[in-house]
Amino acid sequence: MEAVSKMQHPDVQQQSKKHPPGLYLLFFTELWERFSYYGMRGILVLYLTTSLVSGGLGFDEGFALSLYGFFTGAVYFTPILGGYLSDRFLGRRLAITIGGITMAIGNFVLFADQSKWALYLGLLLLIVGNGFFKPNISTLVGELYGPNDGRKDAAFTIFYMGINVGALFAPLVCGYLAEDYFRTTVNGVVQYGFKYGFLAASIGMIIGQILFNLLGNRYLGDIGKKPTGKPAAAAKNQKATNAPLTKKEKQRTAVIFILTAFVIFFWAGFEQAGSSLTLYTDKFIDRSVGGWLVPTSWFQSLNPLFIILLAPIISMLWVKLSQREQGDMKVPTKMALGMILLGLGYMVLLIAVMQTGSDESAGYKANLLFIVFTYLLHTLGELFLSPIGLSMVSKIAPVKLVSLLMGVWLSGTGVANILGGQLAATTESLGYFEVFGIIGGLAIGLGLILLLLSRKLVQMME
Numbered sequence: 001m002e003a004v005s006k007m008q009h010p011d012v013q014q015q016s017k018k019h020p021p022g023l024y025l026l027f028f029t030e031l032w033e034r035f036s037y038y039g040m041r042g043i044l045v046l047y048l049t050t051s052l053v054s055g056g057l058g059f060d061e062g063f064a065l066s067l068y069g070f071f072t073g074a075v076y077f078t079p080i081l082g083g084y085l086s087d088r089f090l091g092r093r094l095a096i097t098i099g100g101i102t103m104a105i106g107n108f109v110l111f112a113d114q115s116k117w118a119l120y121l122g123l124l125l126l127i128v129g130n131g132f133f134k135p136n137i138s139t140l141v142g143e144l145y146g147p148n149d150g151r152k153d154a155a156f157t158i159f160y161m162g163i164n165v166g167a168l169f170a171p172l173v174c175g176y177l178a179e180d181y182f183r184t185t186v187n188g189v190v191q192y193g194f195k196y197g198f199l200a201a202s203i204g205m206i207i208g209q210i211l212f213n214l215l216g217n218r219y220l221g222d223i224g225k226k227p228t229g230k231p232a233a234a235a236k237n238q239k240a241t242n243a244p245l246t247k248k249e250k251q252r253t254a255v256i257f258i259l260t261a262f263v264i265f266f267w268a269g270f271e272q273a274g275s276s277l278t279l280y281t282d283k284f285i286d287r288s289v290g291g292w293l294v295p296t297s298w299f300q301s302l303n304p305l306f307i308i309l310l311a312p313i314i315s316m317l318w319v320k321l322s323q324r325e326q327g328d329m330k331v332p333t334k335m336a337l338g339m340i341l342l343g344l345g346y347m348v349l350l351i352a353v354m355q356t357g358s359d360e361s362a363g364y365k366a367n368l369l370f371i372v373f374t375y376l377l378h379t380l381g382e383l384f385l386s387p388i389g390l391s392m393v394s395k396i397a398p399v400k401l402v403s404l405l406m407g408v409w410l411s412g413t414g415v416a417n418i419l420g421g422q423l424a425a426t427t428e429s430l431g432y433f434e435v436f437g438i439i440g441g442l443a444i445g446l447g448l449i450l451l452l453l454s455r456k457l458v459q460m461m462e
Contacts, residue, residue, distance in 0.1 A: 019144075019151060019154075019155055019158065020144050020145075020219075021219045022140075022144050022219045022220045022221075022223070023141065023144055023155055023158065023159065024219075025211070025212070025215050025216070025219045025220065026137060026140055026141055026144075026159060026162070026220075027158065027159055027161070027162035028162065028208070028211055029096070029137065029208050029209075029211060029212040030137055030159065030162045030163050030166070030208075031162040031163070031165050031166040031208070032166060032204050032205060032207050032208025032209075032211070033100065033103070033133060033137070033166065033204075033205060033208050034162075034163045034164070034166030034167045034170065035166035035167070035169060035170045035173075035201070035204040035205075035208075036103060036104070036107060036166075036170070036201040036202065036204040036205035036208070037075075037103075037126075037130070037167075037170070037201075038166065038167040038170035038171060038300070038304075039170035039171065039173060039174035039175075039197060039200055039201040039204065040107055040110070040126070040174065040197070040198055040201040041072065041170075041274050041300075042170060042171035042174055042175050042197075042274070042297040042300045043171075043174055043175055043178045043179075043194055043197045043198075043297055044068060044071070044274070045064055045065065045068050045274060045275055045278055045279065046178070046179070046192075046194070046278070046282075046296065046297065047178075047192075047194040048064035048067065048068070049061055049064045049279075050192060050194070053189050053191070054189060054190055054191050054192055055114070055191045055192040055193065055194055055195075056192065056194065057114070057116065057119065061279070061428065062425045062428055065275050065276070065279075065421055065424040065425045065427075066421050066422065066425050067421075068274065068275050068421055068424075069271075069275065069417050069418050069419070069420055069421010069422060069424065069425075070417075070418055070421060071123050071126075071127065071417075072271060072274065072417035072420075072421070073413075073414040073415065073416070073417035073418035073419075073420075073421065074127045074414060074418075075126065075127050075130040075131075075134070075414070075417075076130075076134075076410045076411050076412070076413040076414030076415075076416075076417065077131075077411050077414040078127055078128060078130060078131025078132075079130070079131050079134045079135040079406070079407035079410045079411065080131075080135075080404065080407035080408060080410075080411050081131055081407070082095060082099065082130075082131035082132040082133075082134070082135055082136070082407065083135035083136070083139075083404045083405075083406055083407030084404050084407070085132075086132070086135070086136050086227070087227055087228055087400070087401070087402070087404055088227055089227055090132075090227065091224060091225050091226050091227050092136035092137075092139060092140055092224035092225075093136075093140075093216060093220070093223075093224040093225050094225075095132040095133070095136045096132065096133050096136050096137055096140075096212065096224075097209060097212070097213060098129075098132045099129040099130060099131065099132030099133030099134070099136075100129065100133055100205055100208060100209040100212070101129070101209060102125055102126075102128055102129030102132065103125065103126050103129035103130060103133065103205050104129075104202050104205040104206050104209070105125055105129075105202075106121075106122045106123070106124070106125030106126035106129060106202075107122065107126065107198050107199070107201040107202035107205065108122075108198075108199070108202040109121050109122035109125060110122040110195070110198035111195045111196070111198040111199040111202060112195075114194070114195055122198075131407075134407075134410055135404075135406040135407040135410060136224070138156075138159075138390050138393075138394070138406055139224075139394060139402055139406050140220070140223060140224050141155060141156060141159050141390075141394070142156075142390075142391070142393075142394025142395070142402075143223050143224065143394075144223065147395070150319075150322060152391055152394070152395065154315045154318065154319055155391075156387040156388075156390050156391040156394075157311050157314060157315040157318070157383075157387045158311075158315065159387070159390075160307065160311060160383075160386065160387040160390075161307065161308055161311045161312075163304075163307075164303070164304035164305075164307035164308055164311070165304065165308060166204070166304075167300075167301070167303070167304035167307075168301050168304035168305050168308060169301070170201070170204070170301075171297045171298055171299075171300040171301045172298060172301050173197075173200055174197035174198075174200050174201055174297070175197065175295045175296075175297030175298055175300075176295065176298075177193055177196040177197045177200055178192055178193050178194045178196065178197035178297070179192060179295040179296070179297060180295060181193065181196075182196045228399065228400065228402070245398055249398045251460040251461075252396040252397070252398070252460065252461055253397070253398065253401070253405065254460065255396065255457055255460050255461050256392075256393055256396070256397065256405050256408065256409060257408065258457065259331075259332065259335060259389065259392070259457070260408060260409055260411075260412035261412070262335065262339070262446060262450050263335065263339075263385060263389065263412055263413075263416075264412045264413075264415050264416045264419070265339070265416065265419075265442060265443060265446055266335075266338065266339050266342055266381070266385060266416070266443065267412065267413045267416030267417065267420070268416040268417070268419040268420040268423060268439070269342050269343075269346065269420070269439040269440070269442075269443050270342060270378055270381070270382060270416075271413075271416060271417050271420045272420055272423070272424060272439070273300055273303060273375070273378075274300065275420065275421060275424035276423070276424035276427050276432070276435065276436075277299075277371070277374075278296060278297070278299070278300065279424075279427075280353075280371075280427075280432055281296055281299050281371055282296040283360045284352070284353075284356040284360070284364070284365060284366055284432075285299075285352075285365060285366055285367075285368050285370070285371050286365035286366065286367060286368055287368060289368075294368075299371060299375070302371075302372060302375040302376075302379075303375050303378065303379050303382070306375065306376055306379035306380075307379055307382070307383065310379065310380065310383060311383060311387075314383045314384075330454055330457075330458045331388055331389075331392050331457075331458075331461070332450055332451075332453065332454040332457045332458060333451065333454045334384045334385065334388050335384065335385045335388065335389065335450060336447045336448070336450035336451040336454060337381075337384050337447065337451075338380075338381040338382065338383070338384030338385030338386075338447070339381065339385070339443050339444070339446055339447030339450065340381070340443070340444050340447035340448070341377050341378070341380045341381030341384065342377070342378055342381040342382075342440075342443045342447075343439075343440040343441065343442075343443035343444035343445075343447065344377050344440070344444070345373075345374045345375070345376075345377030345378045345381070345440070346374070346436045346437070346439055346440025346443070347440050348370060348373050348374050348377065349370060349371070349374045349436050349440075350433060350436055350437055350440065351370065352366035352367075352370035352371070353366075353432045353433045353436060354433065357431075357433075358427070358431035358432045358433065389409060390406075390409070392461075393405055393406050393409050394406070396461055423435055423438075423439065
């Protein structure tokens with residue numbers, strides 16, 4: 001393994017082809033945090049809409065989808081405040097610990113009491129904790145590498161695999177506990193063990209924090225310990241934090257805001273996975289495999305499974321393209337292609353909706369391969385867009401604003417989730433075909449517009 005001193009000196013780092021071991025510590029820290037988040041998220045809508053006698057909260061479907069959208073949106077707004085506090089006062093390492101502990105408590109509250117007040121308190125703690133955790137873990141990955149290190153895009157793709165290993169096992173474990181292992185039948189009424197899924201999510205978060213705090217000094221050195229946006233920070237950052245933004249820094253900041261605005265719609269469509277796509281799968285997809293009924297929440301593991309399989313291939317593609325004379329594809333181009341792939345995924349799903357319609361009582365079921373191919377195309381789109389965006393922010397954001405702008409980037413997903421929740425809620429009135437068609441068509445259209453703007457945005461970035 002490389003010594004910590006190499007992680008603190010980007011020039012030495014660039015001479016090595018290996019990634020610093022700190023990347024893999026952050027990989028596993030993020031893995032367990034995502035296990036916690038996606039495990040809880042995978043069963044949340046089912047928990048909200050299942051009747052009280054069956055272990056749920058019995059919410060109206062439309063309200064549950066709106067609440068889901070608000071929650072998954074709010075967890076991406078708080079990183080703006082969390083990023084600011086980390087930059088100015090806390091330092092990234094302390095903020096990650098505060099966030100992790102807060103989220104573990106939030107999931108434990110959901111386990112401890114199945115009531116509306118416990119639901120709202122638990123979700124609030126998860127929202128606050130995520131604000132401290134999310135922007136700082138991604139920023140630490142960028143700080144392991146020098147500003148011109150060619151390995152950075154590949155590093156973020158590897159890091160993204162950590163996210164998705166956790167997201168892969170989360171619905172399998174938490175969904176199995178909730179929908180199968182702790183499911184009982186009392187007087188002919190099925191009762192689900194949703195609370196045990198929330199408990200597993202809490203335990204996963206605790207494991208990640210133990211690893212991060214025990215091994216942080218060994219593999220990260222002093223990276224992330226001190227606030228970087230504070231005038232009294234380290235001498236190497238002092239000039240950058242006190243100086244006003246240059247014209248080029250302002251242009252690069254503007255690019256982050258412009259691309260954030262575009263990807264909002266990508267995430268609004270992508271995040272239907274936990275809401276309208278989950279309910280569509282539950283009602284209209286034939287989940288029977290060899291006489292066994294696949295738990296609905298398990299289908300949310302398809303996206304992370306495809307990422308684990310495809311991320312190394314996409315990572316190698318970026319490295320290969322970067323070795324060409326004309327270099328790699330530009331960031332806006334990759335993101336535009338990601339949006340188009342998302343839209344194509346919905347075009348596949350429209351074929352299934354044409355077979356089943358939106359009326360559950362009709363009894364029509366679509367082959368599960370339709371949802372599998374939809375998630376496959378959505379995953380390819382995500383790989384073209386999300387890790388590339390994280391890498392871009394860490395590269396072009398001004399030093400004193402890097403965590404704040406990472407929070408801005410993540411807040412775009414927050415807007416998208418709230419928008420996505422409202423879109424999902426309209427499936428009751430508009431129907432699945434209309435909603436999925438609108439999302440798919442707009443994603444393709446906006447992707448084509450971004451392709452046209454790509455050259456101008458690249459000029460502003462460079």
